[in-house]
Amino acid sequence: MTDTKIDNTRLEKLLDEFAKDREREKYAGIMETLEKSMVFLPVMKPEGIDEDTQKAMQSGRPVRLPDRTKIMPCLLKKDGGGHILPVFSSVGQIPADKRSPALVALPFLTGVSMSMANRQSVECMVLNPFTHNVTIPPSVMEVAQKRMAAAKGAGAAGMTDQQLWQAVHNRVMLVSLPQYLFAHGQEGLRELQDREGDFLMRFYKEAYPRERKMPADCDADQFSVMALNVTDDMQITRVDLPAGANKKGMCYRVYAAYLRQAEAVRYYVFEKTDNGNYIGTVTPDGSHGLLEPVPDNGAEIEAVMALASKSGENSQ
Numbered sequence: 001m002t003d004t005k006i007d008n009t010r011l012e013k014l015l016d017e018f019a020k021d022r023e024r025e026k027y028a029g030i031m032e033t034l035e036k037s038m039v040f041l042p043v044m045k046p047e048g049i050d051e052d053t054q055k056a057m058q059s060g061r062p063v064r065l066p067d068r069t070k071i072m073p074c075l076l077k078k079d080g081g082g083h084i085l086p087v088f089s090s091v092g093q094i095p096a097d098k099r100s101p102a103l104v105a106l107p108f109l110t111g112v113s114m115s116m117a118n119r120q121s122v123e124c125m126v127l128n129p130f131t132h133n134v135t136i137p138p139s140v141m142e143v144a145q146k147r148m149a150a151a152k153g154a155g156a157a158g159m160t161d162q163q164l165w166q167a168v169h170n171r172v173m174l175v176s177l178p179q180y181l182f183a184h185g186q187e188g189l190r191e192l193q194d195r196e197g198d199f200l201m202r203f204y205k206e207a208y209p210r211e212r213k214m215p216a217d218c219d220a221d222q223f224s225v226m227a228l229n230v231t232d233d234m235q236i237t238r239v240d241l242p243a244g245a246n247k248k249g250m251c252y253r254v255y256a257a258y259l260r261q262a263e264a265v266r267y268y269v270f271e272k273t274d275n276g277n278y279i280g281t282v283t284p285d286g287s288h289g290l291l292e293p294v295p296d297n298g299a300e301i302e303a304v305m306a307l308a309s310k311s312g313e314n315s316q
Contacts, residue, residue, distance in 0.1 A: 006037075006090065006105060007285045010033060012089050012090065015030060015132040018030055027134075036286060037089070038106065038179060038182075039088060040089075040090070040094075040103045040105055045057075045102055046102065073114065076129060082123040083122055084122065084126045084135075085118075085122045086125075087126075088103075091103065093132075094130065105184065107179070111125065112141045119138065124136060124141075125141065161213075164212060168204060168208055169251070173241070173251040174251065174288050176207065182265055185258075188265075189235075189265070192256070193227045196220070196225040197220030197221060197225075217242050222241075224239070225240075232260075233259060234305065235258045236257050236308075237257075237258070239255070239256070241253060248272045248274070249273075254268070267281060268308075269288075277293065279291050292307075
């Protein structure tokens with residue numbers, strides 16, 4: 001069983017419905033959901049990893065690989081010749097006798113970029129080739145890339161620098177960072193704790209339009225990360241964000257709780273709203289909502305502990 005927390009339940013429900021009658025509208029719904037999803041990519045064994053790490057990667061468990069590790073995807077050969085790039089919504093979609101040397105979790109759109117960059121050797125992508133077998137041809141991948149580019153720069157030309165910074169900042173804190181931490185679990189948290197601002201800045205650089213510059217006060221040194229082992233079962237990682245994020249409509253602090261027994265991440269954001277400062281949460285399926293006001297007495301960690309403990313009880 002994998003302890004990578006990728007929740008593609010909604011996507012797999014859409015795939016099951018599409019398998020019954022392959023209507024164009026249902027395919028469009030799959031693509032819309034898939035473009036926001038993390039998937040598993042079968043890869044060759046990276047060089048320089050030990051046997052335990054390889055076993056973990058083969059089962060889909062999160063591991064930490066050295067920077068600049070080269071990832072080589074495992075392609076499948078079509079009956080009529082040519083190759084496809086397979087991706088999977090969950091480890092359970094891969095038959096035991098079809099397992100690759102290793103698996104990596106990555107955003108679906110990253111897989112699209114890999115495929116489109118290797119058009120000479122990759123004819124198309126296929127989602128869950130051994131079960132749902134949904135083909136994603138180059139024409140659809142091109143549309144996905146255009147949608148990604150449009151989303152990245154949506155309205156950027158008409159936004160002030162402050163508006164753009166707010167939009168990108170909230171996307172990183174409400175989408176990119178929690179998505180990564182849910183997918184990589186404890187290993188993802190260790191990356192955050194070890195590399196701090198350098199780790200976080202990569203998400204901003206990915207999200208920011210190339211033609212626009214980030215605010216001068218948004219650099220690696222402006223982030224502060226602190227990890228606390230608050231109980232035997234819970235570790236809390238606090239992330240203080242640049243001063244420019246301390247404005248209405250923005251997330252100004254993040255707490256990520258790791259529940260050791262459940263091997264689960266809980267993600268909380270502190271936000272300035274029209275009604276005051278609130279604690280919000282992002283769940284593995286990408287949902288975001290406000291939970292309760294930030295305590296006036298400054299007992300933030302205690303509030304996060306209570307919320308994380310309650311979520312752990314509810315998941316049992």
